[in-house]
Amino acid sequence: MNKNNFSTVAVVGLGYVGLPLAVEFAKKGISVVGIDISTKRVESINSGISYVEDVSSSALKKLVSKKRLQAFSDFTPVKRADAVIICVPTPLTENKIPEISYIVSAIKSASPYIKNGKLIVLESTTYPGTTEEVVLPLLVEKGLTPGKDFYLAFSPERIDPGNKKYHLGSIPKVVGGIDKRSTQMASTLYKIIVPYVFEVSSPRAAEMTKLLENTFRLVNIALVDELAMLTEKMNIDIWEVIEAAKTKPYGFMPFYPGPGVGGHCIPIDPFYLLWKAKEYDVDISFIELAGKVINSMPDYAVNKISFALNSIGKPIRDSKLLILGVAYKKDISDTRKSPAQKIFAKLMEWKADISYYDPYVPDFAVNGQIFHSIPELTEDDIKNSDCVVILTAHSNIDYEMVSRSASVIVDFRNTIKGKAKNLFKLGG
C-alpha cells in the first residue's frame, strides 16, 4: 500500500471541513471529486468561488480549471474514487441528543458505489462507537463485506478556521480503523497531505481523541470564565493573571474568558460524549458543570452591558448599542451558535436600539429579525452610540479609534488595554 493507491479521492460534505480537505488533496495532485447535497455550494465550487475563509477563490479556481477538483450533487462519482471521506454535519437536537442522520444519509447514498476495497473514512465529529456501531452495520446491511468491498476508519478533523499558524496541512492526523489494514490505508491516505499520522488501535479511540480535545477546551474555558467573574469582583485583571501564568514553561496552557462559546465544536462535541456516557451509567459531571457556566455567560454579558450603561444614567431600553463582531470567533464569518445570538436576543427583548459592525458578516438573523452590518466603522458611528460592545475582536478593526471616541465601552476580549473610567472589561 502506498500513496499511488489513491489517485482519486471523494470528499462528501463540502463545508468548513470538507472544502479545505478537498483542496489540500487536489493541491497534492490527487483527482478530487467533492459531493454535497447543496447545489448552491456545488455551483459555487465549480465556478471557483470559495465560501470558506481558509480557502481562497484564486486557489480554488486554479484547481477547478485544471479539473483537479470537481463538485457534484449526486453520488455517482464515488464510483471512481479509491477513498471516500465523510465530512457531513453532526449537530445536537434541541434536547442535546446527537443528530447523526447526516452520516447515515451520506453512507446510504454512497453505498451503491462502494466496491473493490474502497477506503471509507468518517471525519465528522461523533460519539465513540459511531463508526463500528452505526456505519459498519449500515454497509454490511447493503450487502457489502469489510476487507473485500471496503475498508473503514475514523479520523477526527482538527482544523481551527481562521488560524494563521496551524492549517490543515500542518496539523497531525489521528487514524483508527476497524482492522489493521483499514488503519494502514487511512494512514497512507493522510500522509499525502500531512507530515505526521498517529495510528490508534480502533475507530473508538480515534473518536474519543477528538472528544477529549474538545472537552478539555470546554472545561478550561468554563474555568477561566468563572475565574473572570470572580476577579472582576476582586479588582484583579484576569488577563494580566493569564499573561503571568503563561510564563510558566510547563503545566499551564492559557485559555481566555469570553461572552460564551460558539461554532460547531466546543458547544456540541462534549455533549456527544455526555449522551454516550449515559449508556454506561456514568455521569460526566465536568461536562455538565462546564456547560452550565458557559451557558450563563451571555446573560452575564447582558448584565455587564446594563451595568456599564448605568454609569451614564441610562437603561438598556432605547439605548444605542453598537456591537463589534458577531461571528463566534475572530477573523472568520461563521456565526453558528455564536454567543452574539443569545446576547442580541436578550437585548432585543429589553428593547435596546442595536446596530452592529462585523467586516465578515454582512447580515445577522436573530429570532426572525435580520440585522445588517454598518458598511464601515466610522468615528461618527462610535460617537453616536451610547455604548460600544466588543463581542468578537476581529483583527481588522481600528480599536484605537473605538477607544478614543466611545462614551462607554464594554470589552469582552481584552481588546482595549489599560484602565479607564468608561471601560468595562470582562474579568478586569
Ligand SMILES: NC(=O)c1ccc[n+]([C@@H]2O[C@H](COP(=O)([O-])OP(=O)(O)OC[C@H]3O[C@@H](n4cnc5c(N)ncnc54)[C@H](O)[C@@H]3O)[C@@H](O)[C@H]2O)c1
Ligand atoms: N467547523 C469546524 O471548525 C470543525 C472542526 C473540526 C471538526 N468539525 C466537524 O466536521 C463535521 C463537518 O463540519 P463543518 O463545519 O464542515 O459543517 P458544514 O455545515 O460547514 O458542512 C457540511 C456540509 O455537508 C453537506 N451535507 C449534509 N448532508 C449531506 C449528505 N448527506 N451528503 C452530502 N453532503 C451533505 C452540507 O450541505 C454542508 O455543505 C462536523 O461533524 C463537525 O463537528 C468541524
